Amino acid sequence: MKYGRVMYESRVHDVVEVDGKVQLRDGRLLDEQEVEWLAPVEPQTIFTLGLNYADHAKELSFTSPLPEPLVFFKGKNTVNGHLGKTVRPNDVEFMHYECELAVVIGKSAKNVNKEDALDYVKGYTIANDYAIRDYLENYFRPNLRVKNRDGCTPVGPWMVEKDDIDDPMNLQLRTFVNGQKTQEGSTKDMILGVAELIEYLSSFMTLNEGDLILTGTPKGSVDTKVGDEVVTEVEGIGRLVNTIVGE
Template identity: 85%
Template sequence: MKQGRVLYESTLHHVTETDGKVKLKDGRLVEEHEVEWLPPVEAETIFTLGLNYADHAKELSFTSPLPEPLVFLKGKNTIIGHRGTTVRPEDVEFMHYECELAVVIGKSGKNVNREDALDYVKGYTIANDYAFRDYLENYFRPNLRVKNRDGCTPIGPWFVAKEDIEDPMNLQLRTFVNGEKTQEGSTKDMILGIPELIEYLSSFMTLNEGDMILTGTPKGSVDTKVGDEVMTEVEGVGRLTNTIVSE
């Protein structure tokens, strides 16, 4: 079951998806464009993975394995919902999307073994983690402005419980810009899979319910311009749409 949160007639509703429509708890069906979409979960700590797909790392000239996972944190100010808008700063020359499977943690854990890691997962959603590459100092010390601008990470539209995803490590990811496919990959090509990421992060800090792990993106990230509509898709989870606007 796909679950979401929306504002409809100025009221917060917890909704589900039925035949491509939004189903309110009272049974009413409304169209997707008739509601204001909120992120389907309220994230706590947000972890973001860099260079976690071999093809994307190679695309950026990283041919040797990294000594350890490249992880940084995002603020809650970055998160917006489906059909939202993201600002392209006037001084930026390269702003690209990143289609990612987002893992939502369901219970607290420390020193979690990879064999038990999925027991700590509540479910999944989609993230489009825009990067403003002009601000990049280097991949191991990314400037905060690369990943922490307001509204730079659309999330949603749906949350899908882990029980409804047979194998999270074998899902297709695709991105379309103005209807043209520009990115395609599979979660099976992650360098560190979900169990390994949970094991690594929990080895030095407690993971808590509501924490979110953005697991990285495959190759194919291209520059986006003002007016572009970007649709990121993860198999079994849904399609997330976002539009680029000027300052």
């Protein structure tokens, strides 16, 4: 089952996907363009992984394993919905997408072993974690402006229940810019998988229901311009559409 959240007739609705349509609780079926999309869950803490795909790390000239995972936080202000718009600042030269599998935590988790980690997952969704390279100090001390601008992280449109994904570590990821495929990879190439990330994070802090873990992106991130339509896809979950606009 695929679950989502939309704004319709001035109200927030929890919805499900039925035959490509958006179904309200009263049974009405709507086209995706008839609603304003919200993230499928109201995020609490948002964790973002950097350099968690071997090919992407190599692309950025990191040839040796990192001593520990590169993790940083994102604010709720960054979250944007399906079919939403993301602002490209006028003064930047390199703003790129990052197609990512996002993990939705389903219950409180502390000191969880990786063997039990998936028991704490509610489901999975798609995130497009835009980054502005112009603002990057270095990969180990990412400037807040790189990934914390308002609306710079489209999420959705759907959350797929955990049990509907056979293997989260074998999903294809693809990005299309104006219909042209620019990025392709697989979650099997993550350095730390979903279970290992939950084990690591829960070893020093409590994960709570609604927390999101953005698990990183494979190689292939390219610059995006005002007017570009960016589509990020994760196998078994769907496609997330976003448009770049100017200030």
